Amino acid sequence: MSTTTKSAAPQSQYQPDANGRLLEVENLHVEFHTPDGIARAINGASFDLHQGETLAILGESGSGKSVTAQAIMGILDMPPAVIPEGAIRYAGHDLLTMPEEQRRKVRGPEISMIFQDALSSLNPTFPVGWQIGEMFRQHRGMNKSDAYAQAVRLMERVAIPAAKERVKQYPHQFSGGMRQRIMIAMAIALDPAVLIADEPTTALDVTVQAQIMALLAELQEERQMGLILITHDLGVVADVADRAAVMYAGRIVAKADIDDLYARPAHPYTRGLLESIPRLDQKGQTLAAIGGLPPNLMRIPPGCAFNPRCRMAQEICREQEPELRRVGNQESRCHFAEEVLNG
Amino acid sequence: MADVILKADDIVKHYPIKGGILRTTTGHVKAVDGVSFELHRGETLGIVGESGCGKSTLGRVLMRLEEPTSGTVNFDGVEMYAQSGSAMRKLRRDIQIVFQDPYTSLNPRKTVGDIIGEPFDIHPDVVPKGGRKQAVKDLLDMVGLNPEHINRYPHQFSGGQRQRIGIARGIALKPKVLICDEPVSALDVSVQAQVINLMEKLQDELGLSYIFIAHDLSVVRHISDRVGVMYLGRMVELGTEAEIYQRPTHPYTQALLSAVPVPDPTMRGKREQIVLTGDVPSPANPPSGCRFHTRCFKAQEVCSVEDPELIPRPDGAGEHRSACLFAEPRVIVETVDVTDVEPDTRFATTDTVDVDAFGQTPGALPDDETAEVDRTEVADGYAPEDQPTGVGRMIDNREGDNPRPPV
Numbered sequence: 055m056s057t058t059t060k061s062a063a064p065q066s067q068y069q070p071d072a073n074g075r076l077l078e079v080e081n082l083h084v085e086f087h088t089p090d091g092i093a094r095a096i097n098g099a100s101f102d103l104h105q106g107e108t109l110a111i112l113g114e115s116g117s118g119k120s121v122t123a124q125a126i127m128g129i130l131d132m133p134p135a136v137i138p139e140g141a142i143r144y145a146g147h148d149l150l151t152m153p154e155e156q157r158r159k160v161r162g163p164e165i166s167m168i169f170q171d172a173l174s175s176l177n178p179t180f181p182v183g184w185q186i187g188e189m190f191r192q193h194r195g196m197n198k199s200d201a202y203a204q205a206v207r208l209m210e211r212v213a214i215p216a217a218k219e220r221v222k223q224y225p226h227q228f229s230g231g232m233r234q235r236i237m238i239a240m241a242i243a244l245d246p247a248v249l250i251a252d253e254p255t256t257a258l259d260v261t262v263q264a265q266i267m268a269l270l271a272e273l274q275e276e277r278q279m280g281l282i283l284i285t286h287d288l289g290v291v292a293d294v295a296d297r298a299a300v301m302y303a304g305r306i307v308a309k310a311d312i313d314d315l316y317a318r319p320a321h322p323y324t325r326g327l328l329e330s331i332p333r334l335d336q337k338g339q340t341l342a343a344i345g346g347l348p349p350n351l352m353r354i355p356p357g358c359a360f361n362p363r364c365r366m367a368q369e370i371c372r373e374q375e376p377e378l379r380r381v382g383n384q385e386s387r388c389h390f391a392e393e394v395l396n397g
Numbered sequence: 398m399a400d401v402i403l404k405a406d407d408i409v410k411h412y413p414i415k416g417g418i419l420r421t422t423t424g425h426v427k428a429v430d431g432v433s434f435e436l437h438r439g440e441t442l443g444i445v446g447e448s449g450c451g452k453s454t455l456g457r458v459l460m461r462l463e464e465p466t467s468g469t470v471n472f473d474g475v476e477m478y479a480q481s482g483s484a485m486r487k488l489r490r491d492i493q494i495v496f497q498d499p500y501t502s503l504n505p506r507k508t509v510g511d512i513i514g515e516p517f518d519i520h521p522d523v524v525p526k527g528g529r530k531q532a533v534k535d536l537l538d539m540v541g542l543n544p545e546h547i548n549r550y551p552h553q554f555s556g557g558q559r560q561r562i563g564i565a566r567g568i569a570l571k572p573k574v575l576i577c578d579e580p581v582s583a584l585d586v587s588v589q590a591q592v593i594n595l596m597e598k599l600q601d602e603l604g605l606s607y608i609f610i611a612h613d614l615s616v617v618r619h620i621s622d623r624v625g626v627m628y629l630g631r632m633v634e635l636g637t638e639a640e641i642y643q644r645p646t647h648p649y650t651q652a653l654l655s656a657v658p659v660p661d662p663t664m665r666g667k668r669e670q671i672v673l674t675g676d677v678p679s680p681a682n683p684p685s686g687c688r689f690h691t692r693c694f695k696a697q698e699v700c701s702v703e704d705p706e707l708i709p710r711p712d713g714a715g716e717h718r719s720a721c722l723f724a725e726p727r728v729i730v731e732t733v734d735v736t737d738v739e740p741d742t743r744f745a746t747t748d749t750v751d752v753d754a755f756g757q758t759p760g761a762l763p764d765d766e767t768a769e770v771d772r773t774e775v776a777d778g779y780a781p782e783d784q785p786t787g788v789g790r791m792i793d794n795r796e797g798d799n800p801r802p803p804v
Binding site for chain 2: 114115215231259260263264286288289290292293295312313316317322325326327328329330334335336337338339340342343345346348365366394397
């Protein structure tokens with residue numbers, strides 16, 4: 055799978071298990087301790103990721119999807135963040151208990167990440183080639199000129215025109231789409247097995263979004279990466295993901311193969327979301343909205359976190375928090391998942 | 398012929414680029430470069446385009462927040478740019494604007510009552526002084542907010558609620574035209590629909606005409622009767638919703654439509670994809686001839702020379718305006734008519750009244766607790782909250798996942 059130009063890449067000590075599973079997040083909790091109280095950003099998220107697979111984490115702002123990504127990458131500011139419970143296993147090794155020295159060697163060569171806002175994620179005072187090359191200087195001990203040569207190769211790979219001339223330019227000299235390509239070049243530099251893309255196209259125009267998503271799909275195919283796509287866009291998810299986990303108030307409320315998620319949603323929140331989006335391919339559509347707004351993470355309502363907005367909510371929903379459980383061939387965190395699925 | 402309320406004719410807005418020690422003008426950013434259209438009474442005209450196409454500048458020029466470089470706007474029989482101060486102020490009553498960002502477009506130091514009531518201070522003859530408070534309460538009620546919240550500050554409201562406040566301010570003077578500049582793009586999906594439904598309801602009740610500026614083609618399709626597509630300061634295609642979405646003739650419109658993802662995984666790989674290469678050229682130095690020719694998949698020699706006019710061209714079923722020498726209809730989106738399909742109200746509601754996180758219409762927060770607390774974001778998806786303890790309603794300022802398209 056690695057090409058000849060990647061000959062410098064050492065054989066990874068991390069290998070997927072027999073089922074091709076690379077990453078396993080188990081019962082992850084993340085809290086932010088603030089002077090005003092504890093915000094429970096993630097309350098027991100579990101999912102896994104296989105080689106070559108695209109898992110979408112879908113949610114609105116404040117649902118905990120970005121915090122999940124940051125926890126996997128190990129880039130949460132602790133404090134104020136605290137991880138009281140849970141495990142994140144990469145090829146069987148728990149990243150949360152790993153010494154920082156060892157984790158640094160995972161971050162980049164094994165798991166890397168693309169951020170939403172390419173402009174603020176790139177350092178404005180260094181040329182882009184220097185920043186891409188940093189991966190090679192830091193992790194592979196390459197000298198400056200070799201690292202620049204690698205940067206040019208990567209910039210060509212992500213289809214930046216005139217890469218040789220542009221490698222010494224600064225981030226502000228690139229357009230939004232090009233900057234996102236530079237971020238991608240940096241993220242794939244060390245041929246990681248897992249790529250996390252946090253809202254990679256949210257700030258981009260649709261035509262540029264299409265280019266970037268096509269590039270990501272191509273790179274994934276070529277390198278058999280596991281891709282975690284974090285987004286709020288149901289359209290993008292339908293286009294690229296194999297599976298999706300829907301997050302609400304720091305919980306995974308639904309998990310399903312992509313076709314099932316859209317055709318037979320088993321959670322009222324997913325159902326509601328699908329009713330509320332205007333569709334390009336429909337005319338005369340009557341939109342229906344989920345009333346209200348997501349809860350404050352410091353005061354998550356008792357019972358099911360979604361109950362105040364749920365039009366199906368019963369007494370039990372206000373009292374008892376449902377477990378994420380299997381319904382048909384998907385998972386749902388709803389007391390009435392069967393009714394939703396079949397209704 | 399339909400009743401025209403606003404007619405824009407050849408609007409041009411150039412911004413000078415200053416450079417050098419003497420700050421001489423070295424060029425112009427041609428933000429809007431010759432746009433003409435008509436807005437009919439009671440309709441919604443959607444304006445779509447990518448960032449930098451000039452759609453927001455157009456909105457500001459139509460409001461006369463910016464003086465155009467040239468061009469005219471005839472508003473209900475009156476030449477807008479010929480009006481002097483007091484006459485213009487009077488005209489503004491009839492044309493109002495709702496801005497994109499519900500966080501920066503409301504003054505944080507003023508109460509909601511002051512914000513919505515401000516138009517009445519400027520136009521004191523609209524509502525007599527004693528009746529203003531009631532007028533503001535009526536407006537709050539109309540946009541689905543609790544009239545009791547008249548003394549609250551913007552930070553005590555969520556993004557969706559703030560956009561409702563912005564709309565209330567926009568309709569306070571009972572305008573004839575409301576210009577909406579990306580009114581829902583900063584909102585989360587589940588909240589977006591509430592605001593869209595509210596806008597449709599208000600249009601029916603007040604007979605408003607909307608100019609709806611947005612980059613989201615799905616939202617624009619949903620809300621618009623007619624749609625104009627902009628590229629690099631020009632309008633490249635203008636037609637009814639069906640003409641633009643079902644029989645687009647301009648290659649740019651076609652590419653734009655093909656790039657929009659549809660929330661239906663069964664369509665994956667089945668839709669035609671027109672991938673445009675490169676980026677939008679700089680509006681300071683737009684390409685010669687047709688501005689789209691540098692990225693167009695149909696471009697020929699003549700396109701770099703001849704500037705195509707926005708004139709009616711055949712679209713298969715009739716004709717509509719398109720600015721392409723090789724205009725040809727092409728089906729990009731297989732449209733399903735769902736006019737008769739009712740949404741599943743077990744999961745979502747078409748009601749336009751605001752509901753809070755506890756499923757209640759807003760209430761329960763004492764109005765004197767208007768703490769001014771720092772809401773600095775600590776990390777993405779997390780913000781310190783400032784509402785009082787007890788049975789408070791939820792205040793959420795975390796709806797900015799999709800803050801704005803790139804500049």
